[in-house]
Amino acid sequence: RAFSLFGREGAGFAGAPAEHDDARGVLVGATDLALHETDDALSLVVACGGVRRHALALLRSDGRLVESLRPLGDPLERFAGIVRVVQQGPWTYVCERSAARVQVFRDFEFHYSFRVELRAGERAEPVALAALPDGRLVLALAGSRSALVLTDAVGRVQALFATAGEGHGELRDVGD
Numbered sequence: 001r002a003f004s005l006f007g008r009e010g011a012g013f014a015g016a017p018a019e020h021d022d023a024r025g026v027l028v029g030a031t032d033l034a035l036h037e038t039d040d041a042l043s044l045v046v047a048c049g050g051v052r053r054h055a056l057a058l059l060r061s062d063g064r065l066v067e068s069l070r071p072l073g074d075p076l077e078r079f080a081g082i083v084r085v086v087q088q089g090p091w092t093y094v095c096e097r098s099a100a101r102v103q104v105f106r107d108f109e110f111h112y113s114f115r116v117e118l119r120a121g122e123r124a125e126p127v128a129l130a131a132l133p134d135g136r137l138v139l140a141l142a143g144s145r146s147a148l149v150l151t152d153a154v155g156r157v158q159a160l161f162a163t164a165g166e167g168h169g170e171l172r173d174v175g176d
Contacts, residue, residue, distance in 0.1 A: 022052045025065035034087035045092060047082040055079035056094060058108055072103065073110030088131040095126040097142065102126050102155065114155030118145055128176040146171040
């Protein structure tokens with residue numbers, strides 16, 4: 001649903017009817033939304049949770065499905081627990097907590113994916129992401145060791161801003 005600054009509803013749509021959860025255009029269990037604006041139009045990138053093939057949809061502002069993005073570039077693969085989607089120019093970043101990876105799309109086509117490793121063997125689950133203009137990323141990680149990190153475009157850690165803990169400047173239950 002879309003609202004004006006004053007709270008008046010201006011538009012709304014529900015997506016395709018849910019014959020089953022994992023179908024193109026079905027918005028069951030939506031977890032995040034990103035806007036993609038060009039000179040011509042405004043589009044919506046809607047993420048849905050769970051293990052699903054059609055968990056990431058590109059929609060027009062009137063709710064019509066443009067396309068369902070392919071996980072890992074494979075029409076038979078499945079997304080695993082999308083919790084965050086970020087749109088910046090031609091780039092779409094998708095945080096999959098259950099798969100402990102970030103998938104990167106360019107112009108809505110799969111480009112690459114990466115996992116963040118703080119220490120060998122430790123599972124780092126991306127739960128939030130901010131893309132910087134120079135291509136670097138700030139990632140909030142959950143899992144065995146929560147952390148806030150700066151990475152290069154392919155997920156190599158460049159700086160550790162905060163780690164898990166209860167003290168000043170430490171993280172607990174990272175969300176966004």
